[in-house]
Amino acid sequence: MTMAPEDHFAPDYATARRAFLRAAEDRGAVLDSHGLSVRGAQGEELAVDTAYLGPEQPACVAVLSSGIHGAEGFAGSAIQHRLLARQLDGLALPPDMGLLLVHALNPFGFSHTRRVNESNVDLNRNFLAHPEQHVPNPDYDSLYDAVNPASLDEETEQRSNEAILAFARRHGFPRLQEVLSCGQYDHPEGVQYGGERDEASNRILREIARAATRSARRVAWIDFHTGLGAYGELELIIELPASDPAYARGRAWYGEAQRSTIEGESVSAALHGTIEQGVMEILDDDVELTIHAAEFGTHDTVRVFRAMRADNWLHHHGQLESEQGRAIKAELLEVFRPADPAWRGRILATGAGLVETVVGALARVGEEER
Numbered sequence: 001m002t003m004a005p006e007d008h009f010a011p012d013y014a015t016a017r018r019a020f021l022r023a024a025e026d027r028g029a030v031l032d033s034h035g036l037s038v039r040g041a042q043g044e045e046l047a048v049d050t051a052y053l054g055p056e057q058p059a060c061v062a063v064l065s066s067g068i069h070g071a072e073g074f075a076g077s078a079i080q081h082r083l084l085a086r087q088l089d090g091l092a093l094p095p096d097m098g099l100l101l102v103h104a105l106n107p108f109g110f111s112h113t114r115r116v117n118e119s120n121v122d123l124n125r126n127f128l129a130h131p132e133q134h135v136p137n138p139d140y141d142s143l144y145d146a147v148n149p150a151s152l153d154e155e156t157e158q159r160s161n162e163a164i165l166a167f168a169r170r171h172g173f174p175r176l177q178e179v180l181s182c183g184q185y186d187h188p189e190g191v192q193y194g195g196e197r198d199e200a201s202n203r204i205l206r207e208i209a210r211a212a213t214r215s216a217r218r219v220a221w222i223d224f225h226t227g228l229g230a231y232g233e234l235e236l237i238i239e240l241p242a243s244d245p246a247y248a249r250g251r252a253w254y255g256e257a258q259r260s261t262i263e264g265e266s267v268s269a270a271l272h273g274t275i276e277q278g279v280m281e282i283l284d285d286d287v288e289l290t291i292h293a294a295e296f297g298t299h300d301t302v303r304v305f306r307a308m309r310a311d312n313w314l315h316h317h318g319q320l321e322s323e324q325g326r327a328i329k330a331e332l333l334e335v336f337r338p339a340d341p342a343w344r345g346r347i348l349a350t351g352a353g354l355v356e357t358v359v360g361a362l363a364r365v366g367e368e369e370r
């Protein structure tokens with residue numbers, strides 16, 4: 001039986017959640033839900049849901065998490081759903097391996113079509129000690145008005161573009177990308193705000209990670225994203241230098257698809273307070289952790305950035321229920337979840353291959369030890 005991408009790519013958060021829970025239940029997975037106090041765009045309940053398959057005391061665990069960047073969650077959710085509904089028919093897990101699926105780490109953003117959460121926080125910049133580890137970003141401060149304008153009228157836009165381009169000419173595009181994406185902790189109404197405290201999703205994720213990996217000595221973790229890189233292509237981003245043993249493992253498992261932000265190989269700049277840093281901190285030092293962000297490319301970087309910037313303007317200055325508001329939301333969805341069936345089919349196929357690789361690699365390490 002073949003399935004179309006539409007059988008896995010949900011139209012909205014509520015549908016994605018229902019499909020995930022049903023497919024997990026059909027597989028006999030152990031389900032758990034961590035509710036948020038805020039509501040979704042249709043007034044629905046919001047929760048981070050987990051599905052676990054495997055023994056009570058696994059020696060190794062493969063974790064697949066989706067939706068830390070809200071609207072980016074459709075792709076990860078689709079891969080998780082395909083895995084539960086279909087792929088597991090032909091994928092044997094060793095008896096000592098656990099498989100943990102974490103669905104919609106940022107259910108608010110997923111439901112409301114935002115990349116950030118209910119506090120305008122980029123959760124993937126929130127995993128650090130507040131405020132001790134807040135990193136100043138003076139270049140962001142100087143570009144603040146251009147990046148977060150109070151108006152999107154033509155004249156203001158022209159001024160903003162000129163300011164941003166002038167910075168790029170002076171310091172180069174890689175430095176511009178770093179300034180605009182590494183995170184900032186001084187402007188709660190700006191894009192890429194990392195927050196001032198541990199957000200609810202941050203606390204939930206750490207609780208899940210701690211519980212799920214209690215007995216495990218090896219953990220492989222994939223956190224799904226979209227929006228960076230060439231259209232439809234997968235990059236496995238690692239936030240460690242080439243000298244780290246996890247880098248060598250990642251290279252052996254994923255080959256050239258692994259790229260390090262520290263080595264300047266990645267489509268992503270080096271970031272502050274990411275989920276990878278949070279998980280590394282939570283797990284015991286003797287746990288062998290191999291954690292990557294799986295980033296699927298969509299449209300070009302400038303278009304994606306402009307969509308995020310417009311959505312931030314809409315949230316703070318615009319009218320959601322307006323023609324402009326609806327257009328901004330539609331564009332945000334398109335840059336993180338392209339409508340193109342070919343893109344979706346490619347993401348599902350690549351995602352399934354990645355899952356197989358992770359499970360196979362963990363199983364092989366286990367065999368070598370037995």
Ligand SMILES: [Zn+2]
Nearest residue numbers: 069072225226
């Ligand atoms: Zn992301």
